[in-house]
Amino acid sequence: MTTPTTPEPRPVVPAPSGGETGEAITYATAGVDTEAGDRAVELMRSAVQRTLTPEVLGGFGGFAGLVDASALKDYGRPLLATSTDGVGTKIAIARAMGVHDTIGQDLVAMVVDDIVVVGAKPLLMTDYIACGKVEPTRIADIVRGIAAACEIAGVPLLGGETAEHPGLMAPDEYDVAGAATGVVDAEDVLGPERVRDGDVLLAMASSGLHSNGYSLVRRVVDAAGWALDRDVPELGRTLGEELLEPTALYTRPSLDLAGALGADLHAFTHVTGGGLAANLARVLPAGLVAGVDRGSWAVPPIFGLLQGLGRVPWDDLEGTLNLGVGMVAVLAADRVDEAMVLLADADVPSWVIGEIALGDGSAPDGARVVSGTKGVDGGAVHLTGNYRPA
Numbered sequence: 001m002t003t004p005t006t007p008e009p010r011p012v013v014p015a016p017s018g019g020e021t022g023e024a025i026t027y028a029t030a031g032v033d034t035e036a037g038d039r040a041v042e043l044m045r046s047a048v049q050r051t052l053t054p055e056v057l058g059g060f061g062g063f064a065g066l067v068d069a070s071a072l073k074d075y076g077r078p079l080l081a082t083s084t085d086g087v088g089t090k091i092a093i094a095r096a097m098g099v100h101d102t103i104g105q106d107l108v109a110m111v112v113d114d115i116v117v118v119g120a121k122p123l124l125m126t127d128y129i130a131c132g133k134v135e136p137t138r139i140a141d142i143v144r145g146i147a148a149a150c151e152i153a154g155v156p157l158l159g160g161e162t163a164e165h166p167g168l169m170a171p172d173e174y175d176v177a178g179a180a181t182g183v184v185d186a187e188d189v190l191g192p193e194r195v196r197d198g199d200v201l202l203a204m205a206s207s208g209l210h211s212n213g214y215s216l217v218r219r220v221v222d223a224a225g226w227a228l229d230r231d232v233p234e235l236g237r238t239l240g241e242e243l244l245e246p247t248a249l250y251t252r253p254s255l256d257l258a259g260a261l262g263a264d265l266h267a268f269t270h271v272t273g274g275g276l277a278a279n280l281a282r283v284l285p286a287g288l289v290a291g292v293d294r295g296s297w298a299v300p301p302i303f304g305l306l307q308g309l310g311r312v313p314w315d316d317l318e319g320t321l322n323l324g325v326g327m328v329a330v331l332a333a334d335r336v337d338e339a340m341v342l343l344a345d346a347d348v349p350s351w352v353i354g355e356i357a358l359g360d361g362s363a364p365d366g367a368r369v370v371s372g373t374k375g376v377d378g379g380a381v382h383l384t385g386n387y388r389p390a
Contacts, residue, residue: 055123056156065158067124077186081120084179085110089214090243091175097228097240100138103176104145105152105246106211110272111178112153113327116254117268117283119190120182122155127178129162132169142176145246153251155180190258192285192378194266199356200333201280201290202340204253205349206326208245208302212273213320217243220310234301242302250327253346257329260342267330271322277370277381278319280328284379289359290330295385296353300324304389314387315368323387330356 055068072078087106094103112122127146129139139162150157169175209217221228221239228240235242250270258265267283280290303323306312317323329350331339336352343350363369363382371380 056158065124065126065156067156067158069123072183075183075185078183079120079186079189081115081118081182081184082179083111083114084177085114086175086177087211089218090211092218093214093228093240093243095172095174097244099244100141101145102244102246104142104147105149105249107146107176107178108149108153108155109247109249110211111180112155112182113250113254113270114272115180115182116251117190117270118184119188119255119258119268120184121255122153122180122182122251124158125150125155125178125180126158127160127176129160129174129176130165130169131162131174132165133171134162134164135172138174142174146176146178149246149249152249155251188258190265190267192267192283194263195283195285195288195330195356195379196266196332197288197356197358198333199266199330200336200352201292201354201356202329202331202336202343202350203297203325203353204250204327204329204343205248206271206300206322206324207248208242208300210247210272210322210326212322214243216310216312216316216320217306220306220312224309226309232305234305248326248348250348253343253348254327254329256346257339257342261331261335261339264332264335265329265339266332269328269330271325271327273320274373275319275321276323276325276328277368277383278373281371281373281378281381282376283330284356284381286378287359288356288379289363290354290356290379290381291364292354292381292383293385294383294387297324297351298388298390301390318368318383319370325353328353 055071056065085107087103087110090106091103094100107127108125112125115122125146127143129142131139143160146160147157221243226239228238228243230239231237232239232242254268269279269283271279277292280292284290300323303317303321306321307314307317329339333355340350359380363380364384366384368383369380370383371378
């Protein structure tokens with residue numbers, strides 16, 4: 001029988017000294033201020049809470065957001081739609097101007113209105129902010145902008161994350177991204193399968209540059225040597241104010257349009273990166289052509305200004321910026337007047353820019369033909385005529 005023995009105490013290994021000074025290294029001295037993050041959360045709390053709908057369960061600040069999905073039982077075949085995006089280099093303009101409460105709307109619009117394109121109702125949105133250093137007021141301004149746009153769109157801001165990345169990003173640098181989930185009944189999905197010969201293209205006005213093409217925009221402005229605080233008479237405000245104009249939100253007007261027109265609304269296209277033609281081609285089936293008349297609307301002044309400042313070729317501008325059209329509805333011809341009234345009631349200017357026709361492989365003389373964009377092998381877009389300045 002072995003006689004039990006008392007084990008020797010485990011030795012305590014002394015921690016290495018904190019560098020030459022011997023000072024202790026903490027998370028804060030490493031560049032992460034968790035208390036600043038908590039202050040930012042408190043500053044944004046009320047704005048986020050205003051977005052929460054009765055379907056949202058649980059309180060503020062949980063590990064995960066919960067939404068009551070019982071309503072999905074009323075759908076014949078509910079399909080979940082999801083989208084994610086960011087704001088891009090427009091953030092550089094916000095940082096230069098010290099204005100951080102508008103890009104949140106850009107983020108929401110870029111994410112949520114992509115979901116609306118398939119006819120889906122947004123159920124929730126989340127955001128992610130990465131920064132070099134948490135400055136509570138700045139972070140709260142960003143989130144307040146996101147929350148305000150979520151209120152307009154009618155989607156709860158269900159969760160978010162702010163990550164401090166010292167050493168990876170400069171103290172005043174940040175980037176934002178978001179994701180959203182929506183639902184649509186299978187029988188109500190909008191898209192190429194519903195588009196028909198004779199359909200009409202109904203454009204909805206953009207609010208300005210929106211959130212695409214800012215690498216081009218910033219390069220033009222920098223080459224011209226124009227300051228952001230420069231007053232520009234043709235814009236009626238400073239250059240910086242124009243460049244920071246938030247992206248228009250089409251969520252509620254588009255869903256209302258889908259509800260009113262039913263099966264006569266066939267598709268939407270959200271005009272984001274790549275311009276009007278590249279995005280319109282994504283919702284066309286093979287064998288159909290969208291004929292777009294460039295002269296059917298007046299291009300807002302900011303686009304002509306940038307073209308002139310940078311001597312940007314119109315083809316390049318057309319393939320990069322929205323040129324005044326932010327969303328397009330593809331619908332039956334006999335419902336166009338009704339649709340325009342509905343959009344006018346929602347303060348969304350709209351006009352007819354063209355129509356859908358059978359394609360035989362030919363194109364009008366001088367037309368620019370766009371097809372096969374974004375990896376979609378479908379129909380084509382024929383751009384004809386000349387743009388009109390505002």
